[in-house]
Amino acid sequence: MTATGVAMISQPTRCDTTYREAPAGGxxxxxxxxxxxxxxxxxxxxxxxxxxxxxxxxxxxxxxxxxxxxxxxxxxxxxxxxxxxIADPVERLLRAARVVYRPSGRAAPEPAPVGPPDDAVTRRWRQRYSDLHRACPELVTGTPDEYRDPVATLRSFRGPDPVPWDSALVGRWFARRMAAAGAGPTGTLELGRMGFSPLRGRIAVTTRRMPAWVLANGATYREPAREDPRFGWRGGTTDTAYVLGDGRVLRVGRRRSLGKRTGGMLRPVAWNVATEPCGLNLKALAELGVLLESG
Known part of the structure; x- marks a missing residue:
């Protein structure tokens, strides 16, 4: 129980630390x-x-x-x-990103640093961007020291992370390639507004649905982390990116929310209001590479 009266519920996790008793007399x-x-x-x-x-x-x-x-x-x-x-540089880039970011089929476990923006420029990530440059020098430019871990938690940074490729070019190419293969978007990007229901009161009403490939933490834009007194640091990671069927790469640029009391509890009601163009980070390219292989 915290000082504010909030009950803290511990979540059991596996501990790989073991202690053994010494043998008798040894x-x-x-x-x-x-x-x-x-x-x-x-x-x-x-x-x-x-x-x-x-x-x-x-x-x-x-x-x-x-x-x-x-x-x-x-x-x-x-x-x-x-x-x-592979002759096509964009296809080579996506397949190389899949190899570099997920060498064993899943993202390699790394601690997510919280601190100044340059804390996320680690040796392992320098190596990954260097490998991408060697695999696709036509599209991957710059030096590895400029680019961060795309999903690291940063305390003070707001704005887009730089990436060494043209995200708009990648988005257009991917949408054309998937359309040629007969594979459409697997998710949607929804915009809405606040509405009113006689039975439910204020609600979020969806006004537009755009088919898209949804890439969690795949955008280059991130908001600073914030410290929650109950749960510690929250946020600080990159936003979700959406690749639309026409190849546009977007993120949700503006959201609105309100508190709604339901059953004696205050619950948030949120909806997306506007979108804006964004870039695709290395995690997003790796996921597009996976979709490319499955499509």
């Missing part, structure tokens, strides 16, 4: 560095401390983690080299 196990053991490396079984291991599933020592990353990097470079035969 010395307790120790890490190679001499630190207290918090677990055993899954691949090699070595006793490790918290500093000399990564909390993956299962826990891994530094040596095994580096070996796994090196093997994944070699496999990724092989996949990128195989894309050199």
């Amino acid at each position: 010395a307790p196990p120790a890490c190679d560095c001499g630190g207290a053991v918090v677990g055993w490396c899954g691949p090699c079984g070595r006793a490790v401390c918290a500093r000399c291991s990564a909390t993956r599933a299962p826990r891994q020592c530094v040596t095994c983690t580096d070996a796994a990353l090196e093997a994944a990097g070699a496999a990724q470079h092989g996949q990128l080299a195989g894309l050199s035969t």
Whole structure:
């Protein structure tokens, strides 16, 4: 229970830290560095401390983690080299983004930093943008130091993140390619207004539905994070991007909301009012690459 009277409900999560009792009459196990053991490396079984291991599933020592990353990097470079035969630069870019951003079929787990904008320019992301440039030099320009982790949480930054490609060109190409394949948009972008119902009171009324591919956290625009006294830092991530059937790339530029009391509780009612053009970040390109392969 917090000072404001809000009940905090804990969510159980898996903990990969284990402690074992020392054998009778023997010395307790120790890490190679001499630190207290918090677990055993899954691949090699070595006793490790918290500093000399990564909390993956299962826990891994530094040596095994580096070996796994090196093997994944070699496999990724092989996949990128195989894309050199694709003549169309936009198709090559989307397929390369799918490889770079999701080397194992899902986004690699990374901590999301909260701080100054340049905190999200990490070594791993520099490498990813460098790999994209090598795979598609026609469309990927600039230097890797200019570009951030597209889904990192930033405390103070507002506005569009720079990206080294032409997002409008990518959107038009993707829409034409999917139309030629007979695959239409899988979602909708809805605009609305406030309405009134005799039974429900004030409601959000949808006035326009535009078929679109919906890319969560795929826009380059982001709002600063805000600190919630109950739940900690919220927001700070990139907005949702929409690629319409005609190839336009949009985000919701203006929203409206109001509080509506229902059953003794105040519930928000929100709707989208206006859209504006935006860019596509690396996460969005990777998702378009997945849709391209499935389409």
